[in-house]
Amino acid sequence: MSAAPRPGHVKALAQGWFAAHKWLAARRLSQALFLALFLTGPLFGLWIAKGTLAASLTLGVLPLTDPLVALQSLLAGHMLETSALVGAAIVLAAYAIVGGRAYCAWVCPVNVVTDFAAWLRARLGLKDGLGLDRRLRFLILGGALVASAATGTIAWEFVNPVTILHRGLVYGSLFGAGAALFVTLAVFLFDLGIAARGWCTHLCPVGAFYGLLGSRSLVRVAARGRDACDNCMECFAVCPERQVIAPALRGKDKGAGPVILSRDCTNCGRCIDVCAKNVFEFGTRFANGMDDGHKAVPPKQDGPEKIARAG
Amino acid sequence: MTDKGKQSGAVNRRNVLAGTVRAACGVGVLALLLAVPARRRAEAVALRPPGAIADRDFLSACVRCGLCVRDCPYGTLKLSEAGDGQPLGTPFYNARQVPCEMCEHIPCVGACPTGALDKGLTDIREAHMGTAVLVGQETCLNFLGLRCDVCYRVCPLIDQAITLERHHNERTGKHAVFIPTVHTDKCTGCGKCEKGCVLDEAAIKVLPHSLAVGMLGKHYRLGWKEKEKAGKSLIDGIIDLPDRMPDPVAPPGPERLPGGGFKEFRP
Numbered sequence: 140m141s142a143a144p145r146p147g148h149v150k151a152l153a154q155g156w157f158a159a160h161k162w163l164a165a166r167r168l169s170q171a172l173f174l175a176l177f178l179t180g181p182l183f184g185l186w187i188a189k190g191t192l193a194a195s196l197t198l199g200v201l202p203l204t205d206p207l208v209a210l211q212s213l214l215a216g217h218m219l220e221t222s223a224l225v226g227a228a229i230v231l232a233a234y235a236i237v238g239g240r241a242y243c244a245w246v247c248p249v250n251v252v253t254d255f256a257a258w259l260r261a262r263l264g265l266k267d268g269l270g271l272d273r274r275l276r277f278l279i280l281g282g283a284l285v286a287s288a289a290t291g292t293i294a295w296e297f298v299n300p301v302t303i304l305h306r307g308l309v310y311g312s313l314f315g316a317g318a319a320l321f322v323t324l325a326v327f328l329f330d331l332g333i334a335a336r337g338w339c340t341h342l343c344p345v346g347a348f349y350g351l352l353g354s355r356s357l358v359r360v361a362a363r364g365r366d367a368c369d370n371c372m373e374c375f376a377v378c379p380e381r382q383v384i385a386p387a388l389r390g391k392d393k394g395a396g397p398v399i400l401s402r403d404c405t406n407c408g409r410c411i412d413v414c415a416k417n418v419f420e421f422g423t424r425f426a427n428g429m430d431d432g433h434k435a436v437p438p439k440q441d442g443p444e445k446i447a448r449a450g
Numbered sequence: 451m452t453d454k455g456k457q458s459g460a461v462n463r464r465n466v467l468a469g470t471v472r473a474a475c476g477v478g479v480l481a482l483l484l485a486v487p488a489r490r491r492a493e494a495v496a497l498r499p500p501g502a503i504a505d506r507d508f509l510s511a512c513v514r515c516g517l518c519v520r521d522c523p524y525g526t527l528k529l530s531e532a533g534d535g536q537p538l539g540t541p542f543y544n545a546r547q548v549p550c551e552m553c554e555h556i557p558c559v560g561a562c563p564t565g566a567l568d569k570g571l572t573d574i575r576e577a578h579m580g581t582a583v584l585v586g587q588e589t590c591l592n593f594l595g596l597r598c599d600v601c602y603r604v605c606p607l608i609d610q611a612i613t614l615e616r617h618h619n620e621r622t623g624k625h626a627v628f629i630p631t632v633h634t635d636k637c638t639g640c641g642k643c644e645k646g647c648v649l650d651e652a653a654i655k656v657l658p659h660s661l662a663v664g665m666l667g668k669h670y671r672l673g674w675k676e677k678e679k680a681g682k683s684l685i686d687g688i689i690d691l692p693d694r695m696p697d698p699v700a701p702p703g704p705e706r707l708p709g710g711g712f713k714e715f716r717p
Binding site: 212275278298312 | 473476477479482483484485487488489506507509510512515516517520531532533537538539561562563569
């Protein structure tokens with residue numbers, strides 16, 4: 140029995156290991172860096188960022204606040220202080236540029252856990268498992284907002300694996316067999332054994348919120364070289380949001396530009412990594428011209444989105 | 451063709467309606483599930499950092515970032531873990547382990563980015579994190595007639611928040627006992643007394659204010675205070691309540707039967 144070659148294998152042979160892993164490496168580095176900013180203080184007494192991903196203060200001057208947490212607090216009837224509001228505005232502006240879900244791929248610590256589950260799932264040859272609707276995350280987001288308003292609390296923070304894990308890492312409780320460890324393991328097992336890409340792609344309302352936030356974001360992956368595509372399907376195999384690729388990669392006949400415009404795309408760049416034909420690259424949403432120089436037809440509301448749903 | 455179009459239109463409308471209902475149900479389910487932990491009353495033993503806004507509002511404001519914990523110079527504040535009782539990740543302190551040292555500049559309040567800790571608190575002596583209560587009246591050494599006095603001595607507001615009140619020692623009949631007495635309007639709930647208590651299990655404990663102090667009925671009036679307010683007695687002279695003497699004639703009871711029991715009794 141010979142396992143199917145892993146995505147990126149062909150590219151690694153042709154262009155070297157690094158070419159097939161550079162965005163993945165950059166992303167892991169980024170995730171580690173964001174964590175390190177919070178950990179130099181408690182570990183070495185060198186304080187860079189204090190707090191957690193919910194709210195933090197960097198170098199004693201830069202406040203950052205998770206805009207979803209801030210929104211829930213406002214819905215719960217609390218008027219946040221200026222510091223938290225400014226922090227939320229900064230985060231909103233940043234992700235409106237780099238892509239809302241870049242948060243998921245480049246910052247969120249849960250991503251490492253679910254990526255590992257997906258990798259292991261592929262290695263073990265497990266089938267996709269429970270088929271969940273990707274729109275569930277929006278229901279959960281709606282539920283969290285309604286619960287916040289109805290109960291007067293920041294409701295999602297009672298269960299949010301993102302901040303629970305981050306707090307566990309930053310405050311050290313992850314290593315004490317506490318809630319952080321349990322919740323993280325639960326997410327891992329869920330993604331590994333129950334539903335492929337179950338948490339981040341189907342359920343997480345934080346990702347859903349950042350997705351909405353980055354609906355019109357500037358930085359995008361583009362299938363610039365889509366004419367060279369040989370349908371090896373490796374990009375689909377590695378993509379955590381498979382549905383986003385087809386409209387751009389295969390939409391030329393329908394007049395769609397090469398830029399992946401779906402708000403679900405996490406800008407992880409893994410498709411760029413694995414593609415042996417170097418079809419994908421990072422760009423902006425505005426460089427969406429047709430390959431032959433014509434301006435792309437702007438995707439209609441129910442055009443590529445519909446394909447995305449079906450994908 | 452047109453029929454088909456109409457039909458599919460109807461089906462679409464139905465689909466849209468069904469989809470909307472389904473989505474609303476989904477949102478409702480999630481909201482209700484989340485409401486379970488959200489509606490749970492904060493554990494009675496939660497001692498929040500100084501300046502914490504009212505318990506029922508606290509979870510609308512606290513984002514559980516722990517910036518107050520980071521800026522606490524004494525390691526008093528902690529973020530709660532599963533099993534600590536409070537909602538996960540919210541700041542609290544355990545007075546018996548590390549009490550609040552009542553920093554003059556209240557760094558924890560300054561660090562809070564959201565207003566969960568109210569910046570209106572500028573004098574730490576005005577803080578009401580909780581209230582000390584001498585719960586162990588059978589174990590407190592002072593109650594037993596000794597002169598321990600540790601809780602009184604360590605109190606940052608000595609002679610204000612805790613005073614020693616002299617009482618007669620009923621056991622010996624000839625000595626005095628000095629009862630540590632907490633004055634709830636002054637006590638900040640810092641917990642130095644609970645930390646300092648020499649017993650294996652502290653006889654004096656800091657409790658949330660509502661548990662420690664109780665509350666009079668809103669209609670209660672204290673006569674001596676009303677008198678003070680009015681500047682004079684509220685009633686002229688002595689009220690002579692009507693005397694009620696026992697009725698000389700006994701009211702007629704049920705008729706007894708000769709063999710015992712009552713005539714009207716019907717089994």
